[in-house]
Amino acid sequence: MxxxxxxxxxxxxxxxxxxxxxxxxxxxxxxxxxxxxxxxxxxxxxxxxxxxxxxxxxxxxxxxxxxxxxxxxxxxxxxxxxxxxxxxxxxxxxxxxxxxxxxxxxxxxxxxxxxxxxxxxxxxxxxxxxxxxxxxxxxxxxxxxxxxxxxxxxxxxxxxxxxxxxxxxxxxxxxxxxxxxxxxxxxxxxxxxxxxxxxxxxxxxxxxxxxxxxxxxxxxxxEVELMGKLEMLPIYQPREKFSNKGTYGHALVVGGSYGKIGAVVLSARAALASGVGLVTTFTPKCGYIPLQSSFPEAMVITDTDDEKITAISYDIAPTAIALGMGMGTHKETHLALKEFLKNNTTALVIDADALNILAAHKADLKLLPPQTVLTPHPKELERLIGTWTDDFDKLKKAEAFTKKHGCILVIKGAHTITVFGNKFYVNATGNPGLATGGTGDVLTGIITGLICQGYEPFIATVFGVYLHGKSADIAVEDYGYQSLTASHVIDYLGRAYLNLFEKPPVPEPAQGNGQGNAEGKKA
Structure with missing residues (x-):
């Protein structure tokens, strides 16, 4: 709309x-x-x-x-x-x-x-x-x-x-x-x-x-569009009868450090649940056992270092790469990221500590391939684009940032806004249950998985943000706001896809502030 x-x-x-x-x-x-x-x-x-x-x-x-x-x-x-x-x-x-x-x-x-x-x-x-x-x-x-x-x-x-x-x-x-x-x-x-x-x-x-x-x-x-179910239906790509796992791409999820391997698990699981054909993770050595035991569908490559990423090296040809979840901002990790970016031409979705590293070393932003997707939370966004006086100033600075660096910027919130070029795409799904650790890692995985399946990075971002919110909207009916977890969002992604084709359409919660009627009265 x-x-x-x-x-x-x-x-x-x-x-x-x-x-x-x-x-x-x-x-x-x-x-x-x-x-x-x-x-x-x-x-x-x-x-x-x-x-x-x-x-x-x-x-x-x-x-x-x-x-x-x-x-x-x-x-x-x-x-x-x-x-x-x-x-x-x-x-x-x-x-x-x-x-x-x-x-x-x-x-x-x-x-x-x-x-x-x-x-x-x-x-x-x-x-x-x-x-x-x-x-x-x-x-x-x-x-x-x-x-x-x-x-x-x-x-x-x-x-x-x-x-x-x-x-x-x-x-x-x-x-x-x-x-x-x-x-x-x-x-x-x-x-x-x-x-x-x-x-x-x-x-x-x-x-x-x-x-x-x-x-x-x-x-x-x-300049602004509201993205709901009607806008998503033309985006959806149906599957071919004779397709195979190679048809739907190979996602590489790079991140993790000692004590923060869970972020990689969530992102990799979300990529798989979004429909990608194959998932490989790259973590420090400490991530090997957690990933192999908790996520058998994923392949695992590790750094030589036990606790942090010091060099990003792999022998696969990924379709898209998710980067940064739980990675830490160690000096060695920064150098590894910079070296990786110098040689990479694969589509990227960058989150969390990789964003913090880029914010601290803004010259490295020029190394990003065109239409790289950045998914910062509010504080990470501030580090990237600077402080803002109000929400309109924030949008103005976000727009200038995306034009300067040729990237796609996701402004997370009750109504997540995707900024690309001179346009803003306001998401119509999501609820306060998403205000919990790990849901951002899940979003990064979903977007990466969609890019791997052949969606253009911008389309994958808008669609991924919608599915992420819709999954939470469905899951919250079973768990409530307080008990919703990032894993629930992954588990309900299938139902978010199915909801696209349910009739009559379920009303979108965008017609409000995420609180429904709880604070209002009936006319």
Whole structure:
């Protein structure tokens, strides 16, 4: 699913109005009706007090459309205009006149804190104060209104974007943002729904189709895409009937040091479970017995050193190489890695200590083959690209890094983002159960295994991130967040593959912040 920028959203509105020969007011009516239909379908006429707070721009106009239709259908509606400026948009004024013609219960003007209405915990708030056009923080009394919403503990439904939240930057004051239980976003979600600093402002989201011109939607290239099941199905490569283990490649997993052989075991097992034909591991001598006894499907090559890697040497021809898990950052290991990179042309997936070595010796980054995949956790990412001021700055620096080094960068998180060139691919699977040791090693193995099977490195990365998260989503149903382990993610990979073809499709947990409904209320 494409995630459009606010500039593209404005353009889409204009193109749609022109091609469909409708006014902006008619398009607003269509959008407001979609919001009303969503509410009406769930409430079925229930007389819970609904407080609709409208700004004086187009988002407020959407709110007035919703309030008018709720009134027509006999709901217990209270409509307010948040009088934050002397300027009103034309479409707001049109819909303000329409609601006054519909009911004698005209919208109440709010001008200061003394005007705030009482809101009960069982009431419903519809937030239509600000939209995507917000370009400055709200003033103090409006911040007070947003805190009044939150203090009421009422279910809060935001229209398009929680008010006070920018589409393209992190707000300075969290008290100046509406904390929504649910956001109904027009046509596509917003990038801010998926970033660590801003996803907290909506527990769940849903994209509503408001009839934007299909040709515009298809032809417009976006910088950000949300990758869910529908995006994965065209990626999947079915197996040939007469294939054999050689058809699906040979993965080499290089890593480990004394006390950290488990990382190699997890990565190698994940590569095999992803579908690779053969797996070989390269570790210090101390890894030989653990690997041979715990993972009989793998072949094992060892360094001459008992406890660390001092030279990476092998007599096989791997299709792709996973590198760095549990490897340590010893001086000898760094020299071995550098020498290896000088002579290597095989596709690489680099993780953990290999990343730390590269971060400490950034000149070695020029030795990476094109489209090398880097899978850092947040601290490793910081060592690679430097500190960032906020999540948008992080994405900007990650993009610059990938362009400079010709690599693919995985930014791990609740919504893992793959950065390649000038595009960002947001993953739609995964849950807090993945916040446990070893799951990163598993991800590295999955991506490596997919490259070995013939997927291009970028495609393998996006698909691997999806399968990793989907496996965890399925496994968590049996184990819960707290008890999920990296081994469970490997064990459930088969079910993640099968889930691609299950009908009806299982809803993706991306429509939220990874916490489901636990922190929200039902409308």
């Amino acid at each position: 494409k995630i459009f920028s606010k500039e593209q959203i404005y353009k889409g509105d204009q193109v749609t109005a022109k091609k469909q020969k409708i006014s902006s007011t008619e398009l607003m009516e269509r959008a407001g009706m979609q919001i009303f239909n969503w509410i009406h379908q769930r409430m079925q006429g229930a007389q819970v007090p609904i407080h609709v707070f409208c700004g004086i721009g187009n988002n407020g106009g959407d709110g007035l459309v919703v309030a008018r239709h709720l009134t027509i259908y006999g709901y217990n509606v209270h409509t307010y205009v948040v009088n934050c400026s002397d300027k009103r948009t034309e479409d707001f004024l049109v819909n303000y006149d329409r609601i006054k013609q519909t009911t004698k219960k005209w919208p109440i003007m709010l001008n200061c804190e003394a005007d705030f209405p009482p809101i009960g915990p069982d009431d419903i708030i519809v937030d239509a104060v600000f939209g995507i056009g917000l370009n400055r923080p709200p003033n103090d009394w409006i911040k007070g209104l947003f805190q009044h919403f939150r203090a009421s503990k009422a279910f809060t439904l935001a229209i398009d974007l929680p008010s006070g939240l920018y589409a393209d930057q992190v707000p300075e004051d969290e008290n100046g943002v509406v904390w929504a239980d649910y956001t109904l976003s027009f046509q596509s979600p917003k990038l801010v729904f998926f970033l660590p600093q801003t996803s907290k402002y909506t527990v769940q989201w849903e994209a509503l189709d408001i009839g934007i011109d299909p040709e515009f939607l298809q032809a417009t290239e976006t």
